[in-house]
Amino acid sequence: MLCFSIFVVLIVTCMVANKSSAVIQLNTNPIIKPRIKSKYEDRFFNLYNFNYSGECSNTFKYKPNNKRDLLIYGAYFSDKRSWIGQRQMTLQTLSLNQNGIPNATKILMLCGEPPEPNFSSLMNSKGVEVIPVKVDSLYNGAVLRYVVIQKYLEENKEKYDRVFIADLRDVFFFEDGFATFSDKQLYLSKECSRTNKGYITCASLDLEITRNWMRDSISKEVADLYAANKTKIINSGTIFGGAELLIYGAMINHC
Ligand SMILES: *[C@@H]1O[C@H](CO)[C@@H](O)[C@H](O)[C@H]1NC(C)=O
Ligand SMILES: *[C@@H]1O[C@H](CO)[C@@H](O)[C@H](O)[C@H]1NC(C)=O
Numbered sequence: 011m012l013c014f015s016i017f018v019v020l021i022v023t024c025m026v027a028n029k030s031s032a033v034i035q036l037n038t039n040p041i042i043k044p045r046i047k048s049k050y051e052d053r054f055f056n057l058y059n060f061n062y063s064g065e066c067s068n069t070f071k072y073k074p075n076n077k078r079d080l081l082i083y084g085a086y087f088s089d090k091r092s093w094i095g096q097r098q099m100t101l102q103t104l105s106l107n108q109n110g111i112p113n114a115t116k117i118l119m120l121c122g123e124p125p126e127p128n129f130s131s132l133m134n135s136k137g138v139e140v141i142p143v144k145v146d147s148l149y150n151g152a153v154l155r156y157v158v159i160q161k162y163l164e165e166n167k168e169k170y171d172r173v174f175i176a177d178l179r180d181v182f183f184f185e186d187g188f189a190t191f192s193d194k195q196l197y198l199s200k201e202c203s204r205t206n207k208g209y210i211t212c213a214s215l216d217l218e219i220t221r222n223w224m225r226d227s228i229s230k231e232v233a234d235l236y237a238a239n240k241t242k243i244i245n246s247g248t249i250f251g252g253a254e255l256l257i258y259g260a261m262i263n264h265c
């Protein structure tokens with residue numbers, strides 16, 4: 011039921027976010043600082059060549075990342091073997107993010123068992139604090155993240171101004187992403203792709219995989235209703251904005 015309402019919140023917020031110019035705060039004094047060139051380099055990325063001067067610096071309008079900014083992950087490792095396959099890429103991503111947003115608070119909500127004995131210290135070495143969560147629901151892992159993160163944010167909202175909910179493995183901060191949005195904004199993205207002919211199509215809850223997640227986590231009836239009206243899917247791997255807006259915004263302002 012909780013999850014159901016979170017989906018609704020997300021869907022409503024998505025409609026709100028479409029009118030994003032109304033959400034942008036106009037009286038914020040932009041803080042535009044010259045960017046220091048990053049010296050970060052790993053097997054996949056070399057950030058030496060990224061140039062954020064001139065026009066490209068305009069996107070960094072807001073406060074630099076600091077401890078009141080939260081990057082939050084939710085993970086559930088149902089299969090330890092899949093972690094072995096993802097381990098190296100995940101650690102590389104976390105190193106990159108540590109370089110891009112060193113001062114943001116980073117938390118991983120760990121549902122169920124850690125995928126390896128030293129998982130917490132491994133994450134700590136990348137600046138990520140692990141918070142274990144007891145899993146007593148039958149939610150599918152992908153859906154469980156919404157529930158667990160929502161609960162954490164509700165209980166800790168006074169600690170944070172801006173929040174970024176991300177996928178653990180494939181969301182990269184090359185630079186200070188937090189400096190590109192304010193706590194008065196909320197960004198949600200649909201799951202879209204472009205066809206060869208250039209048409210953009212966005213996935214809905216009619217999609218079998220997410221339909222099954224909803225069916226297994228909530229009920230077949232609910233999953234069928236959302237599939238029937240083709241409610242668009244919001245990508246749970248990149249949701250970001252002000253903490254308050256993320257938790258309550260859509261409800262308070264628009265329902
Ligand atoms: C970076 O971009 C600025 C402005 O576009 C340009 O003047 C400068 O030469 C560039 N720097 C490098 C190292 O390419
Ligand atoms: C992080 O905080 C330190 C200490 O306050 C500061 O010197 C540094 O510039 C900050 N880094 C970023 C990327 O904001």
Ligand SMILES: *[C@@H]1O[C@H](CO)[C@@H](O)[C@H](O)[C@H]1NC(C)=O
Pocket residue numbers: 127128131132
């Ligand atoms: C892993 O955990 C064990 C037991 O807590 C500890 O003795 C060991 O030093 C840890 N290894 C690493 C690489 O952190």
Ligand SMILES: *[C@@H]1O[C@H](CO)[C@@H](O)[C@H](O)[C@H]1NC(C)=O
Pocket residue numbers: 018235236239241
């Ligand atoms: C789609 O169906 C769900 C479940 O009945 C409902 O909550 C939601 O408002 C509907 N969405 C639209 C756009 O009609």
